[in-house]
Amino acid sequence: MNYDRILIRYGELSTKGRNRKHFIDKLKRNIKQVLRDFENVKIEGNRERMFVLLNGENGTEIIDRLKNVFGIQSFSPAIKVDKNLENMKDAALTLFKNQYKDGNTFKITTKRADKKFILNTDEINHTFGAHFLKNIPGLKVNVKTPDINLQIEVREEAVYLSCENILGAGGLPVGSSGKSMLMLSGGIDSPVAGYLSMKRGLEMEAVHFYSPPFTSERSKQKVIDLTEKLANISGGILLHIVPFTEIQQLIQQQVPENYTMTTTRRMMLRITDEIRRKKEGLAIITGESLGQVASQTLESMFAINDVTNTPILRPLITMDKSEIINIAEKIDTFEISNRPYEDCCTVFVPSSPKTKPKREKVRYFESYTDFDPYISKAVENTETILITPQTVKQESFEDLF
Numbered sequence: 001m002n003y004d005r006i007l008i009r010y011g012e013l014s015t016k017g018r019n020r021k022h023f024i025d026k027l028k029r030n031i032k033q034v035l036r037d038f039e040n041v042k043i044e045g046n047r048e049r050m051f052v053l054l055n056g057e058n059g060t061e062i063i064d065r066l067k068n069v070f071g072i073q074s075f076s077p078a079i080k081v082d083k084n085l086e087n088m089k090d091a092a093l094t095l096f097k098n099q100y101k102d103g104n105t106f107k108i109t110t111k112r113a114d115k116k117f118i119l120n121t122d123e124i125n126h127t128f129g130a131h132f133l134k135n136i137p138g139l140k141v142n143v144k145t146p147d148i149n150l151q152i153e154v155r156e157e158a159v160y161l162s163c164e165n166i167l168g169a170g171g172l173p174v175g176s177s178g179k180s181m182l183m184l185s186g187g188i189d190s191p192v193a194g195y196l197s198m199k200r201g202l203e204m205e206a207v208h209f210y211s212p213p214f215t216s217e218r219s220k221q222k223v224i225d226l227t228e229k230l231a232n233i234s235g236g237i238l239l240h241i242v243p244f245t246e247i248q249q250l251i252q253q254q255v256p257e258n259y260t261m262t263t264t265r266r267m268m269l270r271i272t273d274e275i276r277r278k279k280e281g282l283a284i285i286t287g288e289s290l291g292q293v294a295s296q297t298l299e300s301m302f303a304i305n306d307v308t309n310t311p312i313l314r315p316l317i318t319m320d321k322s323e324i325i326n327i328a329e330k331i332d333t334f335e336i337s338n339r340p341y342e343d344c345c346t347v348f349v350p351s352s353p354k355t356k357p358k359r360e361k362v363r364y365f366e367s368y369t370d371f372d373p374y375i376s377k378a379v380e381n382t383e384t385i386l387i388t389p390q391t392v393k394q395e396s397f398e399d400l401f
Helices: 011-015 017-034 059-066 085-099 121-135 189-199 217-234 245-254 257-279 298-305 321-330 359-366 372-380
Strands: 005-009 042-045 049-053 074-081 105-112 148-154 159-162 179-183 203-210 237-243 283-285 383-387
Touching: 005 059, 005 159, 011 017, 017 042, 017 049, 017 059, 059 074, 074 085, 085 121, 085 148, 085 159, 105 121, 121 148, 179 189, 179 257, 189 203, 189 217, 189 283, 189 321, 203 217, 203 257, 217 237, 217 383, 237 257, 237 372, 245 257, 245 372, 257 283, 257 298, 257 359, 257 372, 298 359
Parallel strands: 105 148, 179 203, 179 283, 203 237
Antiparallel strands: 005 049, 005 074, 042 049, 074 159, 148 159, 237 383
């Protein structure tokens, strides 16, 4: 007997009280988006569980995709049977034999949501255990470390049988916590910051600063590839590519060298904030880690933050580089980030950047230049690309749903 569905457990979503439906609807939509190329798949959900009905589609490939969907605590390939005891025993034995190999041990784990069922939890365990021992010669019980754990879940509408429990990505469904703008460079840190932000339910649009001819088409492609990795999780991300050459050259001409980095970050933040306002986002995400580079000291962040009141989210702020790299390797962005193509954050780095810039000084240096028209021009000429897991095309993000 083959599995006909995948049973999904919610985890943290179960604690959301009257808002639970909102989170479940968002999770259902995200799963539908991630599995959109499996035409026969159907998704059903209620307050307690969600089911992906396979309808003949490749369960192995679907399981691989579900592992990355935030909001899923765990899931199990399962079969559904009616609550006739003999039918349940026959289905369970057939399923068990498909998994069983000579010498395997087993146990049975029952959850009985339907308290009116004719057997209680212990009686179900004993009944099915005895049925297996009677029909499979040499089979032994091991309640601590079994090779096969048959899970029986008795619910109001039916009974679900499974032999596997697969750990999900946890967190909250992407989009359930609002929209933010991710400042995405080609480095290791910002994709990880985006990944962790999505885990807490944030929908993201990415903003990248591009300075041709000082940065190459390959550096731009590197950021598109990084965005695609994140889109594998969310189902789709808008990437805004901001032309930044003119502003960077202006900064080099008008601001003392040791303050150019601080002003550059301030201008990037102003532009990102303007795009955020247009796209109705509520926060900006950065890949900053305290003390990692000159622009990530507390004094630098204080001076840079001066240009906006928008919340700045820094998921990596207390992490060591090794911790960040570990996550980058896990989400498969590390090798892309290590491609040797410089972005605009590295091509104009001063030889001695201020690590403790003064907010009043940077304001004073910038006061000699009217940056506003240059910022407006950069925002106006920004290229926006929809990045999906498999394709890159220009269209409205909302068209996905």
